[in-house]
Amino acid sequence: MKALVYEGPRQVKVADVPDARVERPTDVLVRITSTNICGSDLHMYEGRTDLETGRVLGHENLGEVVEVGAGVDRVQVGDRVCLPFNIGCGFCANCEHGRTAYCLTVNPGAAGGVYGYAGMGPYQGGQAEYLRVPFGDFNCLVLPPDAEEKEADYAMLSDIFPTGYHATELADVSVGESVVVFGAGPVGLMAAYSALLRGASKVMVVDRHPDRLQLAADIGAIPVDDSRGPAVEQVLDLTGGTGADKGCECVGYQAHDPDGREEPASTLNDLVGSVRATGAIGVVGLFLPQDPGGPDQLSREGKAVFDLGEFWFKGQRIGTGQANVKAYNRRLRALIHEGRAKPSFLVSHELPLQRGPEAYEHFDRRDEGWTKVILRP
Known part of the structure; x- marks a missing residue:
């Protein structure tokens, strides 16, 4: 065959x-x-x-x-x-x-x-x-x-549809809540779509690819272009300074900045910053126990510099894993x-x-x- x-x-x-x-x-x-x-x-x-x-x-x-x-x-x-x-x-x-x-x-x-x-x-x-x-x-x-x-x-x-939905399940998205999704690839778009299906009042999608952000806008989400300024600040502005109720990580270990430099924990840390105190985060972006091609020794060992202090201080919770x-x-x-x-x-x-x-x-x-x-x- x-x-x-x-x-x-x-x-x-x-x-x-x-x-x-x-x-x-x-x-x-x-x-x-x-x-x-x-x-x-x-x-x-x-x-x-x-x-x-x-x-x-x-x-x-x-x-x-x-x-x-x-x-x-x-x-x-x-x-x-x-x-x-x-x-x-x-x-x-x-x-x-x-x-x-x-x-x-x-x-x-x-x-x-x-x-x-x-x-x-x-x-x-x-x-x-x-x-x-x-x-x-x-x-x-x-x-x-x-x-x-x-x-x-x-x-x-x-x-792709169940995985996007799984992100909202891990984040426990409920009717009337605000949700921020990092990543407007297929999984992120499905997470945003699922959040809307679950009755979220406001869904924000962070990315920097205009065609993908347009798709997010087409389904009723708010596109957030992080090449135009820090995503956390934009999300806080859109939520009156409190942050979103729930967040979804749909990028994974190859997250990178606008200049293409890989920063594996960047989306995780941005979610901690852009989700309100006691909010929840669902992580379906792929992270691996080892990444031989990682940008530094820590990432090559499957580890990341995570803002645990702020995460703990804000009383947030996180769910991870494949759908x-x-x-x-x-x-x-x-x-x-x-x-x-x-x-x-x-x-x-x-x-x-x-x-x-x-x-x-x-x-x-x-x-x-x-x-x-x-x-x-």
């Missing part, structure tokens, strides 16, 4: 690889019709992880079931399904408590497995013609009859199906798989107009 494989830093190509197949009775084989490029794919693309060459990338996947193992009971051939990026078994202690991002069985020696991702198990990704889905009955979200009509919307259920997609995807699917949510507003390009290398180049450079890419194998 054709698949997009990692060849080294900033080198991916579409190549022939062994066909994905059913390997265990609980497996499902899916013909991929939509697979998204995620911002976290760029960490691997840029060589900032230990991903081995030859690995098929892609953890945001949707398609049609073409084969099921003998042990699959619920999912049927012909079903259109969206697949959570995190693979769960469904029966370990974490999965039973809804913490499917931290499944204890799919990646021995670690908590959690992901398709096509460094350090998250041996699973190939879905930027390919076919994908093997372990524990298919548990991991496949079967889509409604409008699956083809709204495919670009449902494709966002694999990661447990299955905790949210059924409810978010219902919002799409009933016309209450259209997350595909952030999709800028829908391209054939063969143009994957070109799409990675544009997305990695943050070229204007390249906000979210769907590849169509």
